[in-house]
């Protein structure tokens with residue numbers, strides 16, 4: 001399936017999810033929408049995701065004319081469409097006629113009709129009905145010149161445990177292991193006498209049955225991802241067969257663990273995601289870092305600009321509290337997406353729905369319906385700014401730093417029993433490492449074990465418990481060739497079926513890191529230890545840092561010890577080591593250290609290795625991010641603090657193309673600088 005890989009429009013996209021099907025009986029509202037879209041410099045709407053009942057009110061009776069008219073009207077006014085396929089929410093008649101499409105939960109109970117994304121993705125009936133509606137949409141709407149891209153379904157999510165899925169799972173396992181003996185061996189089923197005699201006996205994990213065979217749980221999650229990707233591929237095939245060639249995307253959920261998004265790489269041309277940070281829950285500077293990480297993840301997936309597919313223009317009504325975005329926050333969040341490589345700022349939703357569960361979700365146009373609202377005015381400001389920044393479309397980021405953060409590893413860490421069943425700090429460690437890199441002004445790719453490391457100078461590796469995809473060899477040759485690896489405790493423990501490596505860990509890397517891990521101590525909540533610097537250590541670290549949750553004990557062979565434990569029976573054992581291995585360096589962090597430790601360590605390494613940063617001494621809470629084209633470098637500087645900060649910008653080299661030239665960077669302000677190459 002040769003689709004176009006890029007969106008054919010030389011502009012940043014501004015707009016969002018639009019559900020005109022909810023307003024077909026109110027032509028004056030649709031008119032008003034268009035008028036307000038134009039005033040806010042909206043150039044894109046995403047339509048169709050939840051319109052199946054209006055597109056096929058009865059089986060086989062298609063009514064697409066209304067949507068085509070709207071696509072056409074928008075286009076004539078300079079507004080493009082991303083065409084959604086409606087598989088995320090099926091009509092009532094479909095569920096009645098084909099009950100097999102209803103999802104079955106892990107307790108083996110079949111759902112009633114309701115909600116969305118609750119179909120069986122294996123069901124041949126569902127696949128057939130989706131193919132039919134997609135083909136009709138592709139033929140009747142997909143060829144319209146206004147359709148820029150295809151948006152398959154909406155936030156694929158969850159799993160189905162129905163008999164059809166069980167059967168498919170067994171087939172998938174047969175393919176993976178060949179024989180039941182091999183599966184038994186790899187899954188360690190001799191434990192508790194769980195040996196399978198044949199594939200027919202295998203059942204997906206269930207609280208009513210097997211939950212402790214970790215390899216089963218891991219493979220089930222892999223299967224769910226594979227089956228969802230296969231569903232996506234079928235949806236895409238239908239659009240292709242119906243004549244569409246526009247790039248395809250699926251809207252991902254931020255930090256969603258249920259699916260391994262990496263595996264979608266080959267079935268999409270663009271990655272996109274829905275961003276709903278709780279901006280005012282904690283310090284905005286922390287929330288900004290978290291949002292930044294998600295943006296970077298989405299860009300790193302295909303190593304090209306992504307789309308911010310959804311974001312709330314004000315409050316988000318499914319969160320605990322529907323907090324309003326304080327003035328300027330929507331603008332800052334939108335600019336941040338662009339800074340990290342988004343070619344769009346799109347909202348959910350363009351017009352607030354009147355009834356049902358999202359009637360109080362923020363929208364560009366609210367129930368009042370006028371333009372003199374605070375939110376609409378801020379959207380207008382963003383529209384104007386984006387229109388002036390078209391040259392950024394398609395520009396890229398080429399980070400020299402990467403964070404290795406792997407979904408399959410996350411599944412395995414969470415599922416495993418021990419060394420802490422009351423919370424393993426995987427995400428937290430990744431966040432601390434990411435924050436430390438970003439505070440130095442380094443752009444960061446978020447990669448997984450299937451990626452190559454060669455493009456980077458420094459790779460940070462939090463808690464890589466599970467090794468797969470030849471990662472040990474990759475890390476080894478990365479360091480051999482001059483790379484800097486910083487890896488933590490609880491790494492290289494098991495293989496890809498959660499079987500422990502024999503002969504010492506981190507498996508395959510004991511020579512690279514110059515040490516062997518001997519034991520790991522789980523700490524109770526509230527318990528702490530600390531790392532203290534070794535005198536005259538190579539990085540001149542001089543502070544004491546606390547640690548909690550996990551303290552690993554290592555025995556060094558070649559590594560130098562930079563910090564050691566302050567307390568407990570392992571007082572004096574290493575907390576931080578560095579091993580010079582061939583042309584590179586391998587740092588090992590033995591305990592779950594506080595954030596300040598990561599900040600200081602990364603800062604010291606950046607200085608020692610003379611890693612290039614666009615601005616040194618960045619005030620805390622300020623984000624510095626780059627994008628570049630063949631012709632120019634762009635530097636985004638954003639202040640996420642509640643107060644203004646003083647900051648010197650590199651104005652000799654760069655010229656300001658957006659924002660105020662001022663020594664003070666106001667709260668939530670963005671400045672964009674440009675340097676012609």
Ligand code: GLA
Nearest residue numbers: 154155274276310316348361
């Ligand atoms: C998700 C969905 C949207 C909408 C928003 C509300 O991201 O994709 O359809 O429900 O949440 O925040």
Ligand code: ZN
Nearest residue numbers: 120160162165
């Ligand atoms: Zn199913």
